[in-house]
Amino acid sequence: MKIFKTEQIRQADAYTIANAPISSLDLMERASNTFVRWFCNQFVNTRPIGIFCGKGNNGGDGLAIARLLSEKAYQVKVYIVEHSEDASEDFHANFIRLENHLTSFKIHSEVDLPQIPANMVIIDAMLGSGLSRAATGILAEVIQKLNDAPNKIVSVDIASGLYADRQNEKEDAIIKPHCTVSFQFPKLAFMMPQNAEFVGNWFVADIGLSENFISATPTSYFYTDKSEAECKIIPRKKFSHKGTFGHGLILAGSHGKMGAAILSGRACLRSGIGLLSMHIPGCGYEIMQISIPEAMVTVDPDHKHLSKLPQIESYSAIGIGPGVGKEKVTVQLLATLLKQIKTRLLIDADALNILSENPYLLDHLPEKTVLTPHPKEFQRLAGESKNEYERLELARDFAKKHKVIICLKGANTAVVLSNGDVHFNSTGNAGMATGGTGDVLTGIITSLLAQGYEPEDAAILGVYQHGLAGDKASEIKGQSAMIASDVIDKLGW
Numbered sequence: 001m002k003i004f005k006t007e008q009i010r011q012a013d014a015y016t017i018a019n020a021p022i023s024s025l026d027l028m029e030r031a032s033n034t035f036v037r038w039f040c041n042q043f044v045n046t047r048p049i050g051i052f053c054g055k056g057n058n059g060g061d062g063l064a065i066a067r068l069l070s071e072k073a074y075q076v077k078v079y080i081v082e083h084s085e086d087a088s089e090d091f092h093a094n095f096i097r098l099e100n101h102l103t104s105f106k107i108h109s110e111v112d113l114p115q116i117p118a119n120m121v122i123i124d125a126m127l128g129s130g131l132s133r134a135a136t137g138i139l140a141e142v143i144q145k146l147n148d149a150p151n152k153i154v155s156v157d158i159a160s161g162l163y164a165d166r167q168n169e170k171e172d173a174i175i176k177p178h179c180t181v182s183f184q185f186p187k188l189a190f191m192m193p194q195n196a197e198f199v200g201n202w203f204v205a206d207i208g209l210s211e212n213f214i215s216a217t218p219t220s221y222f223y224t225d226k227s228e229a230e231c232k233i234i235p236r237k238k239f240s241h242k243g244t245f246g247h248g249l250i251l252a253g254s255h256g257k258m259g260a261a262i263l264s265g266r267a268c269l270r271s272g273i274g275l276l277s278m279h280i281p282g283c284g285y286e287i288m289q290i291s292i293p294e295a296m297v298t299v300d301p302d303h304k305h306l307s308k309l310p311q312i313e314s315y316s317a318i319g320i321g322p323g324v325g326k327e328k329v330t331v332q333l334l335a336t337l338l339k340q341i342k343t344r345l346l347i348d349a350d351a352l353n354i355l356s357e358n359p360y361l362l363d364h365l366p367e368k369t370v371l372t373p374h375p376k377e378f379q380r381l382a383g384e385s386k387n388e389y390e391r392l393e394l395a396r397d398f399a400k401k402h403k404v405i406i407c408l409k410g411a412n413t414a415v416v417l418s419n420g421d422v423h424f425n426s427t428g429n430a431g432m433a434t435g436g437t438g439d440v441l442t443g444i445i446t447s448l449l450a451q452g453y454e455p456e457d458a459a460i461l462g463v464y465q466h467g468l469a470g471d472k473a474s475e476i477k478g479q480s481a482m483i484a485s486d487v488i489d490k491l492g493w
C-alpha cells in the first residue's frame with residue numbers, strides 16, 4: 001500500500017473531484033459515511049457521542065458524521081471549537097445540513113468547555129491533514145482537556161495537532177486517541193514509533209479516491225500488508241529437490257553466544273532453504289550438532305571465536321553476525337569475506353558493529369547486501385539523528401550511498417532499499433522485543449536469499465514473516481512470556 005505525503009493526498013482529492021467526477025462536498029459525504037460504517041461496527045448506539053469539530057474540512061467531516069450518526073439513533077452532541085472566524089466551504093455546507101438535525105455548542109474559551117460524561121465516546125474532528133502550525137489557544141485547551149479525560153477518543157483522519165509527515169515539537173498539543181480512522185492511506189506519521197500515543201490503533205477507510213491517480217503517482221513510502229507480502233512468495237514446484245532451494249552459509253556464534261547461532265540456523269531451516277551449513281568456533285561443535293541435526297557444520301580453528309573464512313564458493317547466500325563478537329581475528333575474517341564473496345550477503349549484529357568500527361569496510365560491501373541493524377547499531381553505523389524522521393532520511397541516504405538494503409528494526413521495521421524507497425512492515429508486536437529475535441530474522445532472510453529471492457523481496461518478505469510468526473506466538477504465549485524460539489516455531493508459509 002502506498003503512503004502519500006499531505007500534498008499528494010490533496011492532489012489525489014483534487015484529481016478525484018475533477019475526474020470522477022464528484023463534488024468535494026459529496027467526497028466529504030462519502031468519507032464520512034465510510035467512517036460511520038466503521039464506527040457503528042465498534043460502538044453501540046446506546047453510548048453518548050461527543051464530536052469536537054474544527055472549522056476546516058476535518059471539522060466538516062465531523063459535522064457530516066454527527067448527522068449520519070444521529071440518523072442511526074446515536075445520541076450525539078456537537079462542539080465547534082471556534083479557533084478561527086472563517087470556516088471552509090464544505091464545513092459551512094455541512095453546518096447548514098446539520099441545523100435541521102441537531103444544535104451545536106460553540107467553544108470560544110475555557111469557560112465554554114463542557115462536562116464530559118464518563119461513558120461518552122469522543123470523536124476528534126478538530127484538525128486533520130491541513131495542520132500547518134502547532135495547535136494553540138482554545139484548540140490546545142480542548143486537546144488538553146480531552147487527553148486528561150478517561151474517555152475513548154477516535155480521531156477522524158489523523159489526531160488533531162499531529163503533523164502527517166513531519167516532526168512535531170515535544171511541547172505541541174496533540175490528541176492521544178485510542179484509534180485513528182485514516183482516509184484512503186496511512187500517514188507517514190503513523191509509522192514513527194515516537195508517535196504511538198498520538199495514533200493508537202489505526203485503520204484505513206477507503207473513500208474511493210482515483211485509482212488512476214494512486215497508481216500513477218510515485219512515492220518513496222510503502223506499507224507492506226498481507227496481500228503485498230503474500231504475492232512475493234515463490235511457490236514450491238512439485239518436482240523440486242533440495243538443490244532447488246539453495247545452500248546457505250551462516251557464520252555465527254562465539255564462546256557464550258552459541259545460542260545466537262542456533263536461533264539463526266533453526267529459523268533459516270524453517271524458512272524453506274534446501275541446505276544449510278553453519279560455520280562456528282570450535283567450542284560450539286557439539287552444541288550445534290545436537291541442537292540442529294539438519295545443519296552441516298564447518299568448525300573454525302579458533303576455539304572461542306570465528307577467525308578463518310571457510311571455502312565459500314559453493315553457497316548461494318551467506319549470513320554473518322549473530323553472536324560473533326568483535327575480536328581482531330573476526331574483523332579480519334569479515335574483511336576477507338567482503339573481498340571474496342560473489343554471492344548474496346546479509347550482515348547483522350556484531351558484524352555490523354565491526355563495520356561501524358572499521359568504516360573502510362563499507363566501501364567493500366557488495367551491492368544489495370542486506371543489513372539488519374536495530375536503532376543503536378544503526379546509530380553506530382550512520383551517526384546520530386534528532387528524531388525518527390531524520391533517522392529515516394539518514395537510512396535512505398546511507399542505503400543509496402552504499403547501494404545496500406537496510407532493515408531498520410523496531411515497531412513497523414523500515415526496509416530501506418538501495419534506491420531510497422522505504423517499505424514499512426505491518427506485522428510484529430512488543431513481545432518480540434526480547435533477546436534472540438534479531439538472530440531469527442537473520443536466519444529467515446539468509447534462507448530467502450539462498451533460495452534465489454531478490455534481496456529487496458527477501459528483506460521485505462522476511463521482515464513480514466518474522467513479524468507474523470511473532471504475532472502468532474504472542475497469541476499463544478502472550479507478549480511477556482514469548483521468547484525467540486516461539487517465533488521460530490510459528491514460522492510457516
Ligand SMILES: NC(=O)C1=CN([C@@H]2O[C@H](COP(=O)(O)OP(=O)(O)OC[C@H]3O[C@@H](n4cnc5c(N)ncnc54)[C@H](O)[C@@H]3O)[C@@H](O)[C@H]2O)[C@@H](O)CC1
Nearest residue numbers: 013028031056057058127128129130131132133134135157
Ligand atoms: N483526504 C481526503 O481525501 C479527504 C479529506 N477530507 C478531510 O479534510 C481534512 C483536511 O482539511 P483541511 O485542508 O480543510 O484542513 P483541516 O481541517 O485539517 O484544518 C483546517 C484549517 O485550519 C487551519 N489550521 C491549520 N493548522 C491550524 C492550527 N494549528 N490552528 C488553527 N488553525 C489551523 C488551516 O487553514 C486549515 O486549512 C482531512 O484531514 C480530512 O478530514 C474529507 O473531507 C474528504 C476527503
Ligand SMILES: [K+]
Nearest residue numbers: 124127158160
Ligand atoms: K482529527
